[in-house]
Amino acid sequence: MDHQLPDHHALRFPFAIGSDGGHTSTRAERVRQQIEQVLMTVPGERVFRPEFGAGVRQMVFEGSSAELVAIATTRLRSSLEDGLRGEVDPKSLQIETRRPEDAPEQLVITIRYRLATINVSEEATFEIGGGD
Helix, strand or coil, rough: CCCCCCCEEEECCCEEEECCCECCCCHHHHHHHHHHHHHHHCCCCCCCCCCCCCCCHHHCCCCHHHHHHHHHHHHHHHHHHHHCCCCCCHHHHHHHCCCCCCCCCCEEEEEEECCCCCEEEEEEEEEEEECC
C-alpha cells in the first residue's frame, strides 16, 4: 500500500497576486521553480545567502571539454542539494549537461529527481544561452 502525503499547494515563484489572492503551485511545480532559481542565481547575488546559486548562464561560456562538464555538474549538484534540501531526495538527483551540436552556444541541463515527501519522480530540462 502506498502511503503518500497530499500534494499541498504553495505560493508560486515568481510571486503573483490576483484578485482572488496569491497564485499557487503544486509541490512538483514549486520544486521546478526552486530548481530554476538555483540554476539562474549567481553565487553572491543574494545578500543573506551568498553561497546560493549555480550561475549556469556563466557556464555557457566556460567551454565544453569533459573536464569542464564534470566540474559544472559537480557545482550544479552541490547547489541543487543545498537549494532543494528537504524537498528532493539527494540520492535520486541525476544531472545531465550537454551542448547541442547544432547550437554550441547553448547548454541543455536535464535534472531528474524524486520529491522526498510525496515519493514522485520528476524531470526538468532547461535550455540556457542562445537567446534564452
